[in-house]
Amino acid sequence: MKMLDFLKKDAILSDLQAQDKKGVIEELVMPLVKTAGVKYEELVKILMERERLGSTGIGGGIGIPHGKLKGLKSLMLNFGRSRKGVDFESIDGRPTHIFFLLITPENSIDIHLKLLAHISRILKNDLFKERLLKAENCEDILNIIRQEEAEA
Template sequence: MKISEILTEKLISITLHPKNKDEAINQMIELADNSGNFIEIEEVRRSVFEREKLVSTGVGKGFAIPHGKTDEIKDVTASFAVLENPIDFDSIDSKPVKFIFLLVGKESLLNAHIKLLSRISRIMNKDEFREKLSNAKSPGMVLKLFTEEEQNYLDI
């Protein structure tokens, strides 16, 4: 499964302005709900926040990847945001987060969930890619950048 298969323009925002981590996660869940894949949004919310309580998904370099697993979704679902104003996310490097990629997987598709988390992390770890995302002016441009970068990743 590719990032470009689960991320669409309507699941990307360059205009979110959360004040804190919890608000950011809630806004990302609401954005992901545009997919039409959620059967029970409160179960999605519970799974993501439950995972976040274990250890922060602020993985460093201004990036967070909140995620959860539940069978209360029809299919693997994602949303992505570039924040104008970075926020504290309890990141491992203590730096504020500018990029948030929410991933909600099905309990029954654990392998796909883990592979997607790995792919997203690897792509987002590239300084040059994050710089391009910072300069993207539309959700369409963000999606194009992910599609191109993922192709580079697959060519490795």
């Protein structure tokens, strides 16, 4: 399973402006609302409820907010980057810069867990994270992910 099977160019936000966790989630949700026709408020609510269970800021500058949405037809994935970094209540207490937002249909536990594991694994590569942080634009980000997944 590859991220690029689900990540589209119009779902990449290369310069997040939000200053806090809720703002990042709200900003990340916008492209999904446009392309999938899901309700903005419902999606933000699901993601914030998941955050209350424990932060999806996994440390090392990475956040993987995720949730399951009833009635969703297929998995949705997007990417966001904050150049300044955001307090995402990460386990290491450091600012979060790179975000992958994952929304899956309510009953698709297997694909949800597989993609979360894949994203977590690929983001352990510090050079990959550094390249994502330095990328000029959305096309560069897609190419960096494409190259990393080809080598993985």
